Amino acid sequence: MDVLRLYFNALTGHRRGVLILLAWSVLEGIPAFLSGRLVGLAVDRGFGAGDVWTGVRWLVVFAFVSVLGAWGQRQVFARLGGVIEPMRDALVRIVVRGVLTDPATHRRQPDASAVARITRHVEVVRDATAGMLVQTRGLLVTTAAALIGLATTAGQLAWMLGLPIVVALVLFGMLLPSLARRQRDAVLAEEHAAEAAGDVLVGIRDVVSCGAEQVAGATVSAAVDRQAGAAVRVAWANALRGLVIGCGSLVPLMLLVVLAPGLVASGQLTKGAVLGAVVYLTTNVQPALLQLANATSTVVLRLMVALKRLGETAPKTTPVSGDEVPDGHDIALRGLTFGWGGHAEPIVRDLDLDLAAGEHLAVVGPSGIGKSTLAGLLTGMMSPQRGSVLFGGVPVDMVRPAVRHKAIALTPQETYLFTGTVRENLALFAPAASDAELLDAAAKVGAADLVERVGGLDATLGHAGAGLSAGEAQLLALARVHASAAEVVILDEATSHLDPSAEARVERAFAARNGTLVVIAHRLSSALRADRVLVMDGGAPLLGTHQELLATSDMYAQLMLAWDPTHTSTSLQH
């Protein structure tokens, strides 16, 4: 969903809160509305007429009204939370959902810094919205109230004095887009400079070892100069804005000074009215306009920039489609081809494979050759460029998501553990499983001791499995999949942090569990335990049993030899 639309929906969704806020604004505007009038009265009836105490009385009324305005402002602030926080809640929700449903995750490493950046943008939006509601709203209220006050004290001049102000505000509004653009460029340039410096400083060891201090310095310097240029361009736009607003407040004052003598002489304006009009213009309108211009250039632009950046960086969610229901759990790959782009060589090319329900396949090959991509294709998270992945006779990416997620389980190399009890973590894919079932699954993959040591199912795990080793975290993730009802289990280097004997135990446990097992192997020993082996080595894929491949494929034999020159392959059978 569009971030900008969501933002405005969230604000208008709290119409009541906004209305209450605006109602209190009226109170806040009263001092501006009455200030000139009251000072005028104090002079006309009091000090100007030689009656000191009447003058003081009007001034006391003036002070009282100011206090009333401050009270209104207090109410506005107290109610701000009711509008701002729900809006921030809504943004946080969409960001979290967006990040967690990002369709590009299967090909990217999880990017923690991007997440941090997005959450920072949300905070900026929160602060800036508050700033806008407080400052910009307050200043607009003050300006409007003062103009109305002006109209009631010096009615015949109101149009003439008000028009330049309105023209200035309109011109200012027209300048905003270019100001926003420059501000955004400046923000990007600043981020870019920090990134360039960060890259070089994080990699200083590599910079030194490459003797590349000159190149690295030049990269940072270029980013720094770009930022400096962008900052100056923002200033030019700000200066122009200041000029427009300055003229907008100067012209009415000069008009008043030029026109008033005639009107006073002909008795059309009282002294107090002239004084009041000047008070409105100089103590209310002029400062409010200047501050409005300043606040807008900082607060509103920060808001616009953050919303825009949020819209750009927040992942787009695409609705999951597919309504096919598979017939059985056989997997069939037909002419499967997949690559990242037009120029890129395919990672998987023309792969044909039939995997009957209950079969155990190991996928071996050098790192980076696209084994994980195959896992993405098998689970239906990615769609092939050519050919098809059929699950129960229908394309797996077209299977109804609920059915697919239940039938196929993937354990990737990066382990997912969250803050919560061990039970919650283990039951992630099987919410209805009993404690006995969870403990049984843990025992089968060899995690029984571990569960006992951390304090049983009720023990709480820290963030990202804090306190557990990488291997222990993997054991819990494996127990979780074992406890699920999935018919097809894919282990994508899910045992990379286990020692060889623990790995063997896990693979045996999954082989004994009913259902299809695909092991994307970290070690070649996995191949020895599988019914069949798929070798991916960048060329045409090889498929067969371990013995067949040893006999028919020189490359496979070499792989086995290179992997372990000192041991015979039989000694590794556990």
Next chain:
Amino acid sequence: MARPGDRLLSSVIRRDWRWVFLVTTAVVGTTCALLIPNALAKAVDMALAGTLDAPTVLWLLTVTGTEIAVDTASIVVAAGLTSRATAWLRHRVAHHLLRLGHPAPFAAGDGVSRLTGDSAIAGGFAVLLVNLGITVVSSAGAVVALALLDWRLAVVFLASVPFGLLLVRTHMRLTADDVLAYQQVSGDLAARLLDAVGGLRTIAASGTAEQEATRVLRPLPDLAAAGIGMWRTQARMIWRAGLLVPTVQLSVLTAAGFGVVAGRISVGSMLAVLGYTALAMGIVGQLSQLTTLERTRASGTRLAEVLDSPAPAHGELVLPAGAGDLDIRGVYDVDLHVPAGTFLAVVGRSGSGKSTLASAIGGLSTPARGQVLLDGVPLSDLTSGSLHAAVGVAFERPALLGGTVADSVGYGIAVEDALVRAACEAAQVHDVVVRLPDGYATPMADTPLSGGEAQRLGLARAIVRDPRVLVLDDATASLDTVTESKVDQAIDSALPGRTRVVVTHRAATATRADVVVWMEDGHVRGTGTHDDLWQHPDYRSVFTGGDA
């Protein structure tokens, strides 16, 4: 009291004389601001008298117009001054951090924050000083102007300000608690989101995104509650601050009213009184600038810390022709002559000092005792360029810099595409690169690399330099054994007869080495061939206990 950063801050001002422009605009602007209330009072008195006096009107137009023009100009002058000073500081800090080299005395994050944050704050020093000056001069000037109108006004003003401030008091403590609560909940939420991001593939494959989003969002109501608390506290503070201005205005205007009645001042001067009161109150709002001044000085000090750190000295010698003969003399008790073309393996448990030794051999750090000689010349006597051209180092976790994949391999040197490609082929990463969307021209930012892929690019980066000595600091640890042995053979054919120093956890690699250095607790434990050392149970346990 002078701080180390003050000298740097004063040089920020001295290096760019254009602060004169800023001071000029400030002087003119402040003068105009002080003249305006008086000019306005005169003009109002004129209007009240019902006469139009051209000089009075023109004078008002001149001072107000000049103020607007000067303010406009000062925005551009100030931004130019600040951004030039900031850029100048950033250039200096960046280049000095690079000169400090490796191991970096400042952590990368710390370095970045000094380079971006502190430089920007310190760069605004000139503008801050001028602003402080304007604030003090215009406030003092406004009080003087009040006194010139009627000395009683100045007295009333000065007496009412402390009273008003007493009403305000600060409520910083209250907000601090709310802010803390908000930040804590916010941090919990972020940590939950990061957990989930680490498990994105699990979540995507199991279709549990909605369920996990709910889990991450569980603390959200607490966040909203803390946020609402923050606004309420702010409301109380605003209320107190809102009382200050009316209090002072009421006192001074009343005093002025008495003046009008007594004939000491004109009716128009009531306006001048309002204007001067506002100007004089300006200093209250600007008190925070003193905090900013302190912060600026602190930033200056943090920058001075970087710039005053002495950079390690490099030698003056250029390496004579040679084949890559290494002589390690007393470095971590290692005394070893490594003839050109030797394959030397360094083994030991984690933390035994393998990488430290490799770093000394690679010329990345200077050992406290002993020295490493390359073709008869101590590494510390060589120029940086000569040293790093002769010794190529590849790391377990390389930082790959440069715009594109090809740039990152040829980082810091001018090298033909064909050589980059050949190096990538040797490092067994060519097949990965050609599968990227734009092959070698793919931007690094768009290149998702696994640990093993990054390692192989780092290896290609060392190979492409065609060095005399190749140091591989666990640089093939993430590769499976098959790929590792392919890399090994490819280096043999790409860089035949090259001296190789390889830090490894793998017995298979140590087997292939001509000689093995066995490190333990920062010292050498033994030297010899793998087969000889293998007789020792402790040596065997290095491999069986460590690497699975």
